[in-house]
Amino acid sequence: MSILEIKNLHVKIEGEDTEILRGIDLTVNPGEVHAIMGPNGSGKSTLSYVLSGKDDYEITEGSVTYKGDDLLEMEVDERASAGVFLAFQYPIEIPGVPTMTFLRTALNAQRKARGEEELTTPAFMKVVREKSQMLKIRQEMLKRPVNVGFSGGEKKRAEILQMAVLEPSLCVLDETDSGLDIDALKIVAEGVNALRSPERAMVVITHYQRLLNYIVPDHVHVLSQGRIVKSGGKELALELEESGYENFTEQAA
Amino acid sequence: MADLETVERVKEIDVDKYKYGFKTEIESELAPKGLSEDIVRYISAKKDEPEWMLEWRLAAYRRWLTMEEPDWARVDYPKIDFQDLHFYAAPKTTEGPKSLDEVDPVLLETYAKLGIPLKEQELLAGVRKHDEPSQLDDAGVPSYGSGKVAIDAVFDSVSVVTTFKEELAKAGVIFCSISEAVKEHPELVKKYLGSVVPQSDNYYATLNSAVFSDGSFVYIPKGTRCPMELSTYFRINEENTGQFERTLIIADEGSYVSYLEGCTAPMRDENQLHAAVVELVTLDDAEIKYSTVQNWYPGDADGKGGIYNFVTKRGDCRGKNSKISWTQVETGSAITWKYPSCILRGDNSQGEFYSIAISNGRQQVDSGTKMIHLGKNTSSRIISKGISAGKSSNTYRGLVSAHRKASNARNFTQCDSLLIGDQCGAHTVPYIEAKNSTATFEHEATTSKISDDQMFYAQQRGLNEEEAVALIVNGFVRDVLQQLPMEFMAETQKLIGISLEGSVG
Ligand SMILES: Nc1ncnc2c1ncn2[C@@H]1O[C@H](COP(=O)(O)OP(=O)(O)OP(=O)(O)O)[C@@H](O)[C@H]1O
Ligand SMILES: [Mg+2]
Numbered sequence: 001m002s003i004l005e006i007k008n009l010h011v012k013i014e015g016e017d018t019e020i021l022r023g024i025d026l027t028v029n030p031g032e033v034h035a036i037m038g039p040n041g042s043g044k045s046t047l048s049y050v051l052s053g054k055d056d057y058e059i060t061e062g063s064v065t066y067k068g069d070d071l072l073e074m075e076v077d078e079r080a081s082a083g084v085f086l087a088f089q090y091p092i093e094i095p096g097v098p099t100m101t102f103l104r105t106a107l108n109a110q111r112k113a114r115g116e117e118e119l120t121t122p123a124f125m126k127v128v129r130e131k132s133q134m135l136k137i138r139q140e141m142l143k144r145p146v147n148v149g150f151s152g153g154e155k156k157r158a159e160i161l162q163m164a165v166l167e168p169s170l171c172v173l174d175e176t177d178s179g180l181d182i183d184a185l186k187i188v189a190e191g192v193n194a195l196r197s198p199e200r201a202m203v204v205i206t207h208y209q210r211l212l213n214y215i216v217p218d219h220v221h222v223l224s225q226g227r228i229v230k231s232g233g234k235e236l237a238l239e240l241e242e243s244g245y246e247n248f249t250e251q252a253a
Numbered sequence: 254m255a256d257l258e259t260v261e262r263v264k265e266i267d268v269d270k271y272k273y274g275f276k277t278e279i280e281s282e283l284a285p286k287g288l289s290e291d292i293v294r295y296i297s298a299k300k301d302e303p304e305w306m307l308e309w310r311l312a313a314y315r316r317w318l319t320m321e322e323p324d325w326a327r328v329d330y331p332k333i334d335f336q337d338l339h340f341y342a343a344p345k346t347t348e349g350p351k352s353l354d355e356v357d358p359v360l361l362e363t364y365a366k367l368g369i370p371l372k373e374q375e376l377l378a379g380v381r382k383h384d385e386p387s388q389l390d391d392a393g394v395p396s397y398g399s400g401k402v403a404i405d406a407v408f409d410s411v412s413v414v415t416t417f418k419e420e421l422a423k424a425g426v427i428f429c430s431i432s433e434a435v436k437e438h439p440e441l442v443k444k445y446l447g448s449v450v451p452q453s454d455n456y457y458a459t460l461n462s463a464v465f466s467d468g469s470f471v472y473i474p475k476g477t478r479c480p481m482e483l484s485t486y487f488r489i490n491e492e493n494t495g496q497f498e499r500t501l502i503i504a505d506e507g508s509y510v511s512y513l514e515g516c517t518a519p520m521r522d523e524n525q526l527h528a529a530v531v532e533l534v535t536l537d538d539a540e541i542k543y544s545t546v547q548n549w550y551p552g553d554a555d556g557k558g559g560i561y562n563f564v565t566k567r568g569d570c571r572g573k574n575s576k577i578s579w580t581q582v583e584t585g586s587a588i589t590w591k592y593p594s595c596i597l598r599g600d601n602s603q604g605e606f607y608s609i610a611i612s613n614g615r616q617q618v619d620s621g622t623k624m625i626h627l628g629k630n631t632s633s634r635i636i637s638k639g640i641s642a643g644k645s646s647n648t649y650r651g652l653v654s655a656h657r658k659a660s661n662a663r664n665f666t667q668c669d670s671l672l673i674g675d676q677c678g679a680h681t682v683p684y685i686e687a688k689n690s691t692a693t694f695e696h697e698a699t700t701s702k703i704s705d706d707q708m709f710y711a712q713q714r715g716l717n718e719e720e721a722v723a724l725i726v727n728g729f730v731r732d733v734l735q736q737l738p739m740e741f742m743a744e745t746q747k748l749i750g751i752s753l754e755g756s757v758g
Contacts, residue, residue, distance in 0.1 A: 052713050055705070080715040092710035096728030105724055106714035113715065145728065162714065 001068055003170050003201040004028040004051075009062035011043075011050055011226075019060070020046045022226035028170070031198040035212055035237060036205045038223035039245045044205045045089055047223070048174045051203075052086040053079050066170065080106075081113035083169030087159040087176050089205075094146040099158060102146045103128060103165055110166060131164040135191045152179030160191045171195065171202045177211040189214030209241040287336040290314060293463050296341045300432045303439065313452040313462030320456045326619040327648040327680060328588045330561065333526060340464045340497070424480050426510075427472040431499050434470035441472055445503055449532035449569045449596070457528040457590075458565040461497045465530065468498035473508040473539070482738055484513040500531040504539035506572065511542040511738060525550075527586075528563045537572030537599065542580070544737055545593075546745055548752075549585035556615035559587025566593035570602035570631075578605040579622065580736045582745050584752035587616060592650065594623035597631035597659075604633040607736040609745075611726075611752050612645030612677070621650040621682075626662035626692070635666040638730045641677035642756035648680040655692040662692040670700040671729050673722065673756045708757075718757050723750030 004026070011021035020043045028034055038044055050057050051064065053076040064071040071079065094102065108118040119127070132142065135157050147155050156176050163171055173192070177185055192215050196202070204215060212220070212234060220236040221228045224245060230236065285292070293314050297307040322333075421428050427438060434442050452462040469485045485500070504510055527549065533541050543566075552559025562585075568577035579593040595604025606622035624633035633653065641647040647670070655662035670679035681698050703725050711721035727734070727746050734742055 054709050075717075076709065076712040077715055077717045080713055086713055088710070092704075092706045094707055094711070094725060094728055096731035097724055102711075102714070102724070105720070106711075106716060109717070109720055110715035113717075166714070 002027050002029050002065075003067060004071075004203075005063075005065040007063045007065075009047075009050070009064060010060045011046060012058045012060055014056050014058045020226050021050070023062070024223075024226070024228055026221065026228065028201045028203060030201055031196075032219065033196065033202045033204060033215060033217045035215075035217035035220045035234075036203060036223050037207065037220065037237065037240055042223045043226045044223055045174055048086050048089075048172045048203075048205060051079075051170075051172055052076065052084060077109070077113070080166075080168075081110045085163050085166060085168035085171050087156075087163055087171070087173040089174040089178070091147045091150075091155040091159055093148045095148055097146050098143050099146050100128065100142040103142070103162060106162070107165055127165060128161075131191075132161055134194060135161050135164070136187050137161055153181060153184045156180055157184065157188060157191075160188050164191060164195060167195075169200055171200065172205070173202065174205045175207065176204070177206055177208060185211065186214060209237040212237045286339055288314075288338070288340055288464070292340050296464055296466065299341060300435070302432075302435055305439075305443065306435050309447070309452070310463050310465075313459050314464075316453050317456070317459040317463055320459060322456050326590050326650070327646060327682075328590060328617040328619050330588055330617075333561070335460075338526060341466055420480065424477055425474040426477065426479055427470065428483055429470055431465070431468045431470045431501060434501070438470070438472070441503065442470070442501070445501055445532070445534055446499075447532075449534060449567050450530050450565050455565060457563040458530050461499060461528050461530045461565070465497045465499035468500040468529070469502075470500070471502040471510060471512065473502075473504045473510045475505045476507040477505075478508065479510040482511050482513055484515070496525070496527045496529070498529045500529070502531075502533045502541055502543070504533075504535045504541050504575075506536045507538040509540045509542075512544070513738060513741060514543070514545045515548070525559075526561050526563070529565070531564070531566040531593075533566075533568035533577055535568070535570050535572060535575035535577055535599075535602075538574045539572060540576040540578070541568065542578045542738075543568070543593075544580040544741060546582045546741055546748065547585055547589070548748060550587075551585050551614060551616050551752075552587040554614050554755075556587065559616075560585065562586035562589045562591060564589075564591040566591065567596065568594065568604070569596045570599050570604060570628075572602070573599040573628070574601045575599050576603040576605075578607070578736070580605075580607040580733065581609070581620075582733075582737070582741075582748070583608070583610040583618060583620060584748055586618075589616075589618045589620055591620045592622055594625065595633060596625045596627065597633065597662075598627045599631075600628040601630045602628055603631070605736075606633075606635045606637070607733040608637045608649075609640070609730045609733050609749070610637070610647060610649075611640045611642075611749065612647040613642040613752055613756050614645060615643065616645045618646070619648045619650055621648075621652075623652040624654070624664055626653075626655040626659040626664070628659060630661045631659060632663040633665075635664070635668070636732055637666075637668045638733050639668075639670045639679055640673065640726055640729065640753070641670070641679045642673035642753055644676045646678045646680075648682060650682045650684075652684040652686070653694055654684075654686040655689045655694075657688045659689050660691045662687070662689060662694075664692075664694045666694070666696045668696070668698040669729070670698075671726065672700065672702045673726075673753070719750065719754055722753050722757055726750075726753060 006024050006026040009021055009024040010019055012019050024047065036044055053074065059072055066082065066084065104124055111118055132139065137157055141154065147158065150158060156179055159176065176188060180188060189211065204217060217234050220232055220234060222230040222240065290311060293310050294307065297310055447462065450458050453459055471483060473479050502512060533543060535541055549560035549562055550558065570577055577595050581593060583589055593606060597604050604624050608620065610618050610620050612618045621637065622635055624635065635651060637649050639647045639649055649668050651666065653664045653666065666683065668681050670681065672679055679700060683696055685694055687694060703722065707725055708721050711724055716724060726749055734745060737745060
């Protein structure tokens with residue numbers, strides 16, 4: 001069974017006329033990494049928000065199935081506990097809540113929702129220590145409030161740390177590479193690669209082929225004006241790097 | 254109170270939304286309804302008080318007859334019929350402090366339900382094992398300290414039992430009910446009672462002076478650091494009783510004490526009046542840290558029932574270099590009218606007020622502080638966090654004043670309001686009076702809403718709506734939470750979540 005199956009998905013902003021997603025079809029199987037590329041404003045973040053259940057969007061047509069269930073019927077937190085994770089393009093600040101507390105509250109909330117035992121403090125600390133070491137995140141940073149005062153790169157790394165701790169089945173990464181310096185890019189990519197497994201799938205949204213040198217995708221899709229206009233293997237990303245989106249935008253228009 | 258599992262345990266009792274809303278079936282002795290000189294005499298006689306105490310009460314009562322109920326606060330409630338209240342209620346089987354073994358087991362059970370492990374307290378001398386890690390703290394925060402807490406539990410009007418008396422006595426600390434202090438330490442009570450909050454101070458304080466039933470008395474001798482946290486746990490059980498506690502804490506020169514106060518009340522349809530007076534005195538170089546977690550029954554969703562909490566709390570930094578710090582977490586009561594204040598009389602004295610006030614449903618809160626700078630080089634600090642949800646109203650009212658002689662008075666005030674939903678109200682009413690040109694007063698205020706983006710982010714990580722609100726609000730109040738003694742912190746975090754249940758969606 002596929003992890004994610006999107007069929008003819010049409011999406012509008014609530015209360016407005018223009019469609020932002022205009023008939024998306026995408027099937028993601030366990031173990032696969034799909035890259036989505038496309039010009040600014042083509043609907044990449046919108047797709048990630050619709051998958052994670054953000055309000056403000058109206059689905060006018062189509063369906064999304066997650067592990068056989070109707071994803072669009074599920075609440076935001078239900079989707080999270082069922083294993084849908086979104087690494088935000090612009091991570092949100094929560095003043096006064098230490099990152100460590102946030103991680104722990106999130107993990108235990110998900111475990112509770114799945115009917116699992118909450119992790120004990122030592123067990124939790126062990127997990128966090130391992131994962132943050134891998135991502136070269138200092139423990140000091142985890143005492144600071146969620147994303148408050150983090151640099152752009154630190155925010156992105158913190159997103160991947162959350163992903164690593166929560167161990168989702170479907171990881172949607174929205175421009176996780178933007179704002180990262182070259183070393184950080186490698187570290188983050190290693191972190192992501194460490195999570196690749198036969199049971200887990202990833203949708204990686206990016207503007208740059210460079211990330212895909214490190215996180216090598218099985219499939220690459222070009223999203224333009226709310227439609228997937230071309231799909232291919234990892235070489236498609238190279239092609240795009242050479243010639244830009246121009247050809248595809250015209251096709252879509 | 255001072256037990257990490259309290260909320261969990263009380264949750265199991267599960268009475269509607271208000272987790273502490275159970276009533277204990279024990280016989281109690283009630284004064285006839287109404288208020289008159291005879292009732293004042295009845296209360297005094299019940300407590301076997303000396304003549305001077307009775308006279309003091311009667312003077313207050315006569316004064317009260319000439320006073321009008323204040324109406325300046327931003328709260329709205331039907332007029333209280335003082336002739337329809339019982340001004341004294343005592344559990345029949347316990348006329349005064351006894352050893353634990355003699356206490357009515359039903360009472361002890363009530364305390365157990367409330368999470369006050371009185372029995373365990375004496376046995377284990379602590380609320381938690383040393384090596385037990387905290388369940389809620391943040392990375393790097395050390396686990397709880399010795400966890401020793403001495404409790405003076407007030408059940409309706411009578412202090413039932415005071416734990417840890419012996420250990421405290423060794424340190425020379427006096428910690429007992431105020432009734433006992435009147436008899437055992439009359440020289441201290443005469444000297445200090447009413448010296449901070451005079452009998453004629455305000456309508457409710459004067460009423461309290463006439464009919465106060467019980468409360469705690471603390472005296473810390475010179476140069477003594479109180480060896481443990483002291484705690485009072487108040488609970489209103491009897492129907493139609495007004496609870497009028499009177500607390501008096503004196504920190505003699507160079508001494509220190511941290512005092513915790515927790516409050517709950519069973520659910521009732523009628524409103525219950527609670528008018529307490531707390532007086533603190535610090536002499537030279539002394540410090541008192543006074544923390545309150547107030548969780549009285551707030552009434553139901555339609556505003557029926559709930560406690561009227563009209564409290565006068567004031568500290569007098571009488572000596573030089575002395576310090577008084579108020580920390581309050583106000584989540585309960587239908588109406589809260591409360592302004593813990595500091596009189597900064599001694600040179601170089603310091604006053605602090607840290608407050609979290611949460612209102613939900615139809616609760617009305619009008620709370621804040623007064624910092625009265627009289628001495629030289631005095632400083633004060635006010636951090637107030639107000640959270641309003643539902644159809645509630647939440648007002649911060651503060652006064653900072655510097656007397657003509659208070660050179661170099663300094664104040665910093667920060668007043669933050671957080672709104673949940675769009676049917677609630679938050680108001681900030683700061684008064685500032687500087688009669689000395691060297692005073693520096695700073696005031697900052699913010700009002701914000703929980704953003705949809707924050708909610709979505711937290712929910713995307715697996716928190717449900719209520720958990721997300723609780724988390725964000727706990728972040729908002731963090732600066733104040735950190736002022737609480739460790740024993741209170743974890744529980745307070747949970748309490749904040751509970752009191753905001755149903756505030757979204
Ligand atoms: N809440 C909104 N209200 C109005 N328009 C919106 C809203 N959200 C998205 N849009 C519009 O929908 C389109 C797609 O936006 P989206 O953020 O999905 O693009 P993107 O592909 O992620 O772009 P980028 O590469 O710049 O991140 C844009 O034209 C954007 O302006
Ligand atoms: Mg985007």
